[in-house]
Amino acid sequence: MSIQFLPYLSKDLIKLLENKKNYDFIINIDDNDNKKEFCLHSIILETRSSFFEDAISNGLAKKENNIYILNFPDISVDVFNIIIRYIYGGTIDLNNKPAADILNLLIDCEKFKLKELYDYVQDNLIKHHQSWIFQNFILIQQVSFKYSEFTKLQNYWTTIVHEEPEILFNAIDFTSVNKEVLLSIYKNENLCMEENELWDNIIRWGKAQNTELPEEINDWTTNDFNILKNSLQDFIPHIRFYEISSEDFCYKIMPYYSVLSNDLYQDLSKYHLVPNWQPKFNNLKPRKADFSVPINPKSIASNFLSFNSDIPSMIPDTPKIPKIPKFSIDSDLINHEEAALISSWIQGDEEIRISNDLEIYHEFHLLIRGSRDGFTNTVFHNMCDGKGPTIIILKLKNETSILGGYNPINWDINKHGNYEPTSESFLFNLGEEIILSRVQKWENAIFHSNRGISFRDLQLIDTFNLERGVYCTKNAYDKKIHTQGFYIADEYEVFSVISKS
Known part of the structure; x- marks a missing residue:
């Protein structure tokens, strides 16, 4: 029977990383004030990561005086420290690491093809940084659905949206969400949100997509309404207008009646004004969400991790993401x-x-x-x-x-x-x-x-x-x-x- 002494091997390789003995590979990290040069060993890098193996073989890593050189100006020193200590020593410690660093670590693990870390890093975010995820909800969607293998974050995000959509709609950057993402949410029959709120949110989103629209609706022209109508036309068939109260119809729908087709608007008007009117366009079944049961979004994470849910992804890929949130704060005290x-x-x-x-x-x-x-x-x-x-x-x-x-x-x-x-x-x-x-x-x-x-x-x-x-x-x-x-x-x-x- 063989006996493994892996901790000793890990310790010795970390020592090699730290003393830089016989290095033949230099990696320059970060273009900001915190830049750092890492002196490394090509044999370890290419053995542990297919990215470095390809970088050496295809010439991405330039060789000068028998030293390979690579520059990564968009990777932080703190994140690369975690990665390189894992590559050398096979250990990783995310305790007390900021959530933004952990998300960037996940992105960089994909860059360096460290697939064995994907699930671990996603689990850490979901388990220990729920508040930060909720505060940066749009960013989490953009990152997780850009990379097909980040399935745990994808499924977690989808579950949260199904059960607590206010986290999405109350996000400070909600109006920057991709149209296809938002449309897939409106199509969801299990969405836990009232139809009048869905209408309010889609109007807010539509206005934000067309910044040329006047702030006061009283100042709008026919053309302004047509601009909004074009932005919202794919959403209209998925809103259950007949479930919206007469009061909300009067104060929320009627000001934007031009966004609806004339036939739909006339039928809705008769539905609210004429007793026993039989609606012509009420083809959508009520959503199946149970609004009587209060939901604690923070409990979703523990349930999600416990059951290792295999929820199919419903949100399409988005082509571009920001590396760092447009605005976020790494705080345990304020949002x-x-x-x-x-x-x-x-x-x-x-x-x-x-x-x-x-x-x-x-x-x-x-x-x-x-x-x-x-x-x-x-x-x-x-x-x-x-x-x-x-x-x-x-x-x-x-x-x-x-x-x-x-x-x-x-x-x-x-x-x-x-x-x-x-x-x-x-x-x-x-x-x-x-x-x-x-x-x-x-x-x-x-x-x-x-x-x-x-x-x-x-x-x-x-x-x-x-x-x-x-x-x-x-x-x-x-x-x-x-x-x-x-x-x-x-x-x-x-x-x-x-x-x-």
Whole structure:
């Protein structure tokens, strides 16, 4: 009987990766500030990955001074580190990795033909990053259906849409969804959504496809209605208009009557006005969804993984996808609508209502997460000093509301003991009642402290997740965001703020 000592082999090969001995292959990763050169070994690369075998044989990898060279400007250093350690050592660790990195890892596994990792990486996303999937629902569709072998994500996405379509329709980028994708959803007889809501959403989608249409429908011309009609004509046969109430017909359908055929509109009008009218075009059976049973979308993931469902894919392929979401936030505390609201505050808006229609002015890049990196003042300053404008997001122990603050200048431990004046900082509470508190005493807006984070009215001190780790008061900002006193941080995150302009 043979005995395997694979962990020793893995350890030795990782050592070879790290000491670069006798390397003959250089891979340059990332074109941004985080670029890195990897010194590798062609015999290992071509043995473990058919991509590298082809790259060497077909000349994609250029050879200079007996060294093969490849450049991957669109792959991040963090993701390639995971891939190359797997290629050498056969191990992979996705603990505490951002969901966006894991999705990009899945894409890059396809690039390097590491098929044995497809299911593992998809399972990790589904099991550990459900909230991020819901926040980036359109992106997940675009990625998963571009690659035919990403069947687990395809089936999971399809299941979610069937059972909780609001996640799709409430997505901030819903109107960018492909027409064929959306049409296949409207054809689904098991869709859990009322017909009046489906009508509202398809009108919203149709308008977004034709940005030249006036914002106010009262300003529309006959040609404007015809433009919308052309965009929606394939959807109309799949909406159960006769299940829409008379009130919704009056206020939602009638303003867009020109989108319907004249025969259908006349028949619908008689159906709602004439007692016992027998409809002529009521050919669709009611959808089979049971609206009386509440659905918890987050339970779908565990059920999906437990039963290893083999649901047939219903959504067609889409030709192009963005590598990175148009807007997303890698946060365990806030969603992208809340992030968009914070972005509007940075821009100077005073809106305190969460909406998926808010314009997005900034990108938020995660610098630190307490549960991943630590809750100490030392870790904060090491990872966040000198990073420019930042947003602090904080959840207190045994509380549900989210507190936070915006610092438009650098954190700097070397300025310990000094106030930094600014008129642009603010604090907030994203609770049931949203509170925006702008700085009032601008000369006391930010206090540099070697003990942690201080907005004067919101302070994170020493070890933030211990007793007296958080302090709230009312002094330098115009509104109180929380009852005065000491608290314990349950989680906190810091994001660098980058203007999209």
